Amino acid sequence: MPSEIEGVELKQQPILSENERIAAQVRSMLDENGVKAVEFLGGPGCGKTSLIECLIQELRSKYKIGYIGADLATTSDTERISKYGVPVVQINTGMECWTPAFLVKQALEKLNLKELDLLFIENLGNLICPFEAPVGAHVRVGVVSVAEGEDKIVKYPKPLMLADVIVINKVDLAELLGINVEKMVADAKKVNPKGLVVVASAKTKQGIEELVEVLGL
Amino acid sequence: MPSEIEGVELKQQPILSENERIAAQVRSMLDENGVKAVEFLGGPGCGKTSLIECLIQELRSKYKIGYIGADLATTSDTERISKYGVPVVQINTGMECWTPAFLVKQALEKLNLKELDLLFIENLGNLICPFEAPVGAHVRVGVVSVAEGEDKIVKYPKPLMLADVIVINKVDLAELLGINVEKMVADAKKVNPKGLVVVASAKTKQGIEELVEVLGL
Numbered sequence: 001m002p003s004e005i006e007g008v009e010l011k012q013q014p015i016l017s018e019n020e021r022i023a024a025q026v027r028s029m030l031d032e033n034g035v036k037a038v039e040f041l042g043g044p045g046c047g048k049t050s051l052i053e054c055l056i057q058e059l060r061s062k063y064k065i066g067y068i069g070a071d072l073a074t075t076s077d078t079e080r081i082s083k084y085g086v087p088v089v090q091i092n093t094g095m096e097c098w099t100p101a102f103l104v105k106q107a108l109e110k111l112n113l114k115e116l117d118l119l120f121i122e123n124l125g126n127l128i129c130p131f132e133a134p135v136g137a138h139v140r141v142g143v144v145s146v147a148e149g150e151d152k153i154v155k156y157p158k159p160l161m162l163a164d165v166i167v168i169n170k171v172d173l174a175e176l177l178g179i180n181v182e183k184m185v186a187d188a189k190k191v192n193p194k195g196l197v198v199v200a201s202a203k204t205k206q207g208i209e210e211l212v213e214v215l216g217l
Numbered sequence: 218m219p220s221e222i223e224g225v226e227l228k229q230q231p232i233l234s235e236n237e238r239i240a241a242q243v244r245s246m247l248d249e250n251g252v253k254a255v256e257f258l259g260g261p262g263c264g265k266t267s268l269i270e271c272l273i274q275e276l277r278s279k280y281k282i283g284y285i286g287a288d289l290a291t292t293s294d295t296e297r298i299s300k301y302g303v304p305v306v307q308i309n310t311g312m313e314c315w316t317p318a319f320l321v322k323q324a325l326e327k328l329n330l331k332e333l334d335l336l337f338i339e340n341l342g343n344l345i346c347p348f349e350a351p352v353g354a355h356v357r358v359g360v361v362s363v364a365e366g367e368d369k370i371v372k373y374p375k376p377l378m379l380a381d382v383i384v385i386n387k388v389d390l391a392e393l394l395g396i397n398v399e400k401m402v403a404d405a406k407k408v409n410p411k412g413l414v415v416v417a418s419a420k421t422k423q424g425i426e427e428l429v430e431v432l433g434l
Contacts, residue, residue, distance in 0.1 A: 044260040044344045044373065045365025072345070074372050095375045097314060097345040125372065127261045128289070128314040128343055147364035147390075148262025155342065156261065157290050158312045173364075176393070 023101040026136025033113035042143030044125035047169040050202030063118040068107045070099040098129040131159035145170040146179040153187035165196040172201040239318040243353025250330035259360030261342035264386040267419030280335040287316040315346040348376035362387040363396040370404035382413040389418040
């Protein structure tokens with residue numbers, strides 16, 4: 001990902017510019033077909049897939065939903081999502097730490113966009129790199145789990161300020177882990193200029209209705 | 218980080234070669250001063266700092282210990298560690314998703330290596346990129362928390378195969394979260410050719426003695 005660190009030559013700005021050009025093409029493909037795309041980003045095991053499962057259960061009677069999932073190596077997330085009868089496409093990046101927009105564009109070409117209203121795009125488990133490289137989604141949801149520790153939002157401010165919505169997930173574990181959720185919410189509002197923060201638990205379904213509302217779905 | 222993804226020009230191999238050259242210099246500086254360096258790598262909130270705190274408590278009567286911590290934005294980990302009376306150096310990378318060896322080299326220059334036996338280096342919270350870029354440590358410990366989900370090892374095989382030891386942390390939460398720890402251990406042994414796996418909990422101190430032994434400390 002791009003860098004201004006001295007002493008090491010990181011020629012990545014051209015890649016990101018090129019990525020943005022392709023992300024704009026992805027956005028056009030979505031808009032031409034009337035598909036709203038919501039991207040989920042966050043570290044390993046923060047609960048991106050579980051939140052998407054909750055949203056699919058909540059919304060599948062209202063929208064025709066599709067799913068694109070990015071992972072280093074496995075197809076386990078797409079397998080989980082396909083159980084809901086939703087068309088899915090898997091992206092595997094190997095060792096790559098972000099999902100280039102051209103892979104999402106290729107994935108879109110495998111879906112019948114005319115038959116979809118809503119697309120969930122799940123990025124790689126990484127709380128840094130994918131935030132910098134938009135893939136063309138209309139809304140970007142950054143997810144942090146309370147199980148990652150109360151300090152996680154202040155520790156990852158630059159990525160999280162690039163999200164449209166921040167979800168503080170696994171809140172059912174907060175009491176057990178001694179996490180001050182109010183502090184995390186305050187941190188999220190401070191870090192993120194849009195200030196849209198949802199406290200949720202994919203396990204207990206807390207906050208899912210609010211997330212639906214915040215996403216305008 | 219390096220990539221073979223088609224359609225996007227990622228000229229990163231030269232950076233990694235240069236990084237390895239500097240990592241070798243770091244190793245020489247450590248060896249010349251008789252300092253053993255143990256690096257901790259893993260995703261956000263997997264418990265790297267807590268494990269290092271446990272090791273410091275266990276080992277501070279035996280070794281003169283130092284600490285270098287890398288973080289995007291804060292100094293909270295170095296503040297935690299400095300409470301143990303250990304010399305610390307903070308690296309902040311901003312948006313950078315890995316810790317280049319030259320920053321570790323600069324950090325070493327701020328420590329009095331002649332007065333140290335053991336150095337803990339905590340890399341950024343990222344379960345992908347930092348694994349590819351050694352900073353010169355003698356041992357690399359990859360940490361995954363059971364709170365990240367039972368599938369996390371199979372989902373991040375390429376990074377984790379580059380670790381010398383894998384720690385499955387926060388095992389005190391395994392029962393509550395319904396995590397099959399034996400499966401995670403088997404996955405870790407399959408993924409990692411060295412097969413050194415320690416099941417631990419920084420909270421209950423489970424596995425800390427075993428980790429000390431595995432690290433040869």
